[in-house]
Amino acid sequence: MYEAFYGLREKPFRISPDPRFLFLAPQHQEVLSKCQYMIDGRIGPVYVFGPIGSGKTTIARRLHQQLSEDPRHQVAILIAPDLRTQNALLRTIAKEFGVKTERSFDETLRNLAAFLRERRDMNVVPVLLIDEAQMLRRPLLKLIHFLLNYETNTEKLLQVVLFGQNELASRIDAIPELKSRMFPSALAALDARDTEDLIAFRMTVAGANLNPFTPEATQAIFRTSLGLPRAICQLCDMALLAGLSRKNPVIDEAAIREAASSLRFEAKEAAHAR
Numbered sequence: 047m048y049e050a051f052y053g054l055r056e057k058p059f060r061i062s063p064d065p066r067f068l069f070l071a072p073q074h075q076e077v078l079s080k081c082q083y084m085i086d087g088r089i090g091p092v093y094v095f096g097p098i099g100s101g102k103t104t105i106a107r108r109l110h111q112q113l114s115e116d117p118r119h120q121v122a123i124l125i126a127p128d129l130r131t132q133n134a135l136l137r138t139i140a141k142e143f144g145v146k147t148e149r150s151f152d153e154t155l156r157n158l159a160a161f162l163r164e165r166r167d168m169n170v171v172p173v174l175l176i177d178e179a180q181m182l183r184r185p186l187l188k189l190i191h192f193l194l195n196y197e198t199n200t201e202k203l204l205q206v207v208l209f210g211q212n213e214l215a216s217r218i219d220a221i222p223e224l225k226s227r228m229f230p231s232a233l234a235a236l237d238a239r240d241t242e243d244l245i246a247f248r249m250t251v252a253g254a255n256l257n258p259f260t261p262e263a264t265q266a267i268f269r270t271s272l273g274l275p276r277a278i279c280q281l282c283d284m285a286l287l288a289g290l291s292r293k294n295p296v297i298d299e300a301a302i303r304e305a306a307s308s309l310r311f312e313a314k315e316a317a318h319a320r
């Protein structure tokens with residue numbers, strides 16, 4: 047709708063998981079490298095936690111894509127809210143890995159264990175990624191803990207990465223035997239510089255020759271979004287729309303304030319402002 051007005055080929059700030067618009071800030075790169083390292087070395091399970099809209103699902107998909115491109119991995123990705131009971135979780139994991147499920151829990155577990163040993167002999171690393179893992183209730187986390195017990199003297203047979211909101215960390219804290227085995231990886235919000243880079247990156251991918259956001263506007267986006275990518279994208283999209291209705295292709299601080307109020311975002315100073 048506003049593409050022609052700004053000389054764009056497409057919308058730059060769509061909240062869709064299009065990998066072309068993925069901007070790997072150092073925070074994102076760090077989380078990805080850590081997961082990849084733990085998986086490739088069969089070192090241990092990781093939990094990635096961060097605020098809503100910080101990019102967890104985006105990173106989970108990227109990791110899934112990265113791992114799937116390499117035949118030494120077999121990856122399954124699940125969404126926690128679909129899973130209610132230990133049995134449902136176990137069956138879903140088995141199905142995702144192409145393991146036969148049985149009527150009894152124990153028999154399905156046996157099939158899964160046989161699969162893990164078989165993959166070990168084939169030198170393939172099975173990787174289980176679970177998104178929205180803050181929804182996993184205690185018994186389900188206990189099952190994850192149980193699956194982590196499949197190991198040789200030197201290696202884990204199943205690699206696990208959980209992604210969830212900050213609450214995930216407290217859920218894991220409440221199970222000390224699980225906590226002691228898992229490696230945390232916190233996904234922080236972007237700083238002012240990365241916020242600016244993400245905006246410029248997305249504008250370029252969408253075909254912009256000029257960045258319409260003034261430095262003051264960019265700072266206002268950072269303060270209002272607290273450096274969270276989803277909020278950054280929503281603000282930018284609304285601000286571009288506001289610029290079109292004002293017939294002003296320069297996005298200044300006032301346009302951001304207008305966008306923030308239309309989104310009912312509360313303007314606040316980012317705690318981590320630099």
Ligand SMILES: Nc1ncnc2c1ncn2[C@@H]1O[C@H](COP(=O)(O)OP(=O)(O)O)[C@@H](O)[C@H]1O
Pocket residue numbers: 060061062063067068069070071074096097098099100101102103104105244275276277279
């Ligand atoms: N690294 C990134 N580069 C570009 N856009 C991003 C990035 N991370 C997140 N986003 C944008 O923010 C939105 C929210 O990210 P998402 O991964 O769904 O967050 P979370 O799962 O933490 O709530 C995504 O749809 C995407 O548009």
Ligand SMILES: [Mg+2]
Pocket residue numbers: 102103104177178
């Ligand atoms: Mg998510």
